[in-house]
Amino acid sequence: MPGDYDIEYASPWAGANYQPFGKHGTHAAEYERDSWPELSRLAHDAPEAGIHFQPTKLFRRSKDVGSATGDWFAELMREDAWFKDVVPNFKVMTKADVPAGMDGGTSFTSVCINTSLYLPWLASRCLKHGVKLRRGIATHIVHAASMHHSGKRADLVINCTGLSSHALGGVEDKALYPGRGQIVVVRSDPGYMCSASGTDDGPDEATYIMSRAAGGGCILGGCMQKGNWESQPDPNLATRIMKRAVDLCPELVPAGKGIEALSVVRHGVGLRPMREGSIRVEKEVIEGVPVVHNYGHGGYGYQTSYGCAAAVEKLVKEALQERARL
Ligand SMILES: Cc1cc2nc3c(=O)[nH]c(=O)nc-3n(C[C@H](O)[C@H](O)[C@H](O)COP(=O)(O)OP(=O)(O)OC[C@H]3O[C@@H](n4cnc5c(N)ncnc54)[C@H](O)[C@@H]3O)c2cc1C
Numbered sequence: 001m002p003g004d005y006d007i008e009y010a011s012p013w014a015g016a017n018y019q020p021f022g023k024h025g026t027h028a029a030e031y032e033r034d035s036w037p038e039l040s041r042l043a044h045d046a047p048e049a050g051i052h053f054q055p056t057k058l059f060r061r062s063k064d065v066g067s068a069t070g071d072w073f074a075e076l077m078r079e080d081a082w083f084k085d086v087v088p089n090f091k092v093m094t095k096a097d098v099p100a101g102m103d104g105g106t107s108f109t110s111v112c113i114n115t116s117l118y119l120p121w122l123a124s125r126c127l128k129h130g131v132k133l134r135r136g137i138a139t140h141i142v143h144a145a146s147m148h149h150s151g152k153r154a155d156l157v158i159n160c161t162g163l164s165s166h167a168l169g170g171v172e173d174k175a176l177y178p179g180r181g182q183i184v185v186v187r188s189d190p191g192y193m194c195s196a197s198g199t200d201d202g203p204d205e206a207t208y209i210m211s212r213a214a215g216g217g218c219i220l221g222g223c224m225q226k227g228n229w230e231s232q233p234d235p236n237l238a239t240r241i242m243k244r245a246v247d248l249c250p251e252l253v254p255a256g257k258g259i260e261a262l263s264v265v266r267h268g269v270g271l272r273p274m275r276e277g278s279i280r281v282e283k284e285v286i287e288g289v290p291v292v293h294n295y296g297h298g299g300y301g302y303q304t305s306y307g308c309a310a311a312v313e314k315l316v317k318e319a320l321q322e323r324a325r326l
Helices: 027-045 070-078 114-126 141-147 162-166 235-248 306-326
Strands: 050-060 090-092 104-113 157-159 178-184 193-196 203-209 217-223 264-275 280-286 289-295
Touching: 027 104, 027 178, 027 306, 050 070, 050 141, 070 104, 070 114, 141 157, 141 289, 162 178, 162 289, 178 306, 203 235, 217 235, 280 306, 289 306
Parallel strands: 050 193, 157 289
Antiparallel strands: 050 104, 090 104, 178 217, 178 264, 193 203, 203 217, 280 289
C-alpha cells in the first residue's frame, strides 16, 4: 500500500521521471507517448499530486555503445528520437554543451514525481470515487475474484502485481525478472536532472540524478542488475553512486566539496519488474474468471502508466462484453 517500503513493491523506490525508453514503433513507446499529456497536465494543474517539471540533460559516452546501460540509453540519444515532439524543448547537445568525457547528448523538459506524495494521492482519488481498498495476498489470480468487498465474486480481475506475477498461481510468468536498482536519497537540489549512458564501474551500473517535487529529496542512482533479487543496499555501490553523481553534477555539493558534503536521507533498493518481450497488457480467461493483465513495466512504469491504463480500460470493456454474450 502507499506508505509501505518493501522489496515486493517497486513503485515507492522509483525516481521517478519521464525518460522515454520504448523503441520507435513499439507498444512501450506508444504507452509513453500517451502518458505524457496527463503527467504534464498534473504538473501544471495539480500541485497536490507532487509532480513538477524539470530540465533534463542526457549525456552520451561513445564507449558505452553495446553495453547493458548503453542499450538502455541508446534510444534517448538519437537526434531523431521519436519523443522529440512529445516533450517540450527537445534539443540535441554537441560536444561543446556536455561535460568532459561525453561526446554529446540531448536535453528536454521532463517531469519528476515525488512518489511519497503521488502514490497516496492516487489512493485518495480512488477512495473519492468509491473504491474500497483492502489488504490481502492472493496465492492464485482466481482467488482475487473472491476478495471483493461485497462478498460476491468479482466479474473481472485486473492483475497489477508487478514482479510477483513471476510466482502468482495461474500466471507464473517466467519472462519476468528483477532489474535491481539501488538509490541514495539526498537533501541537495541541483535544479535539473541528468544521466549518463554508462560508467567505468561495470556494464550494469548507471549514473542518474533527479530532484523530486515538493521537498521529496534528490535521487542519486544507480544500477540495473538483471536477475538480482537482493533487497539490501550494498554500501560499496552506494559510495560509487554518490561519487559518480557528484562528478557528473557538481551542483549537488558546495564548490570544491566531495561526497562527504552530501546529506543522506536514506539508501534504498527497488526491483524493477522487467519482462522479456516488454510490458504485458492482455486479457485472458483463467478458470472461468476474465483477467486483464497489466504488469512488467520495468524501469518505465510511471512514464507508461496513463497509456497502459487506457489500453487496460479498453480490454476491460471488451472482456465484460464477451462475458455478457455467454
Ligand atoms: C530504482 C528504480 C527506479 C525507477 N525509476 C523510474 C522512473 O524514473 N520512471 C518510471 O516511469 N519508472 C521507474 N521505475 C519503474 C517503476 O517504479 C515500476 O515500473 C512501477 O512502479 C511498477 O509498478 P507496479 O504497480 O506494476 O508494481 P509494484 O509497484 O511492485 O506493485 C505491485 C503490487 O502488487 C502487490 N502484489 C503482488 N503480488 C500480490 C499478491 N499475490 N497478492 C496481493 N498483492 C500482490 C504488491 O504488494 C504491490 O503492491 C523505477 C523502478 C526502480 C526500482
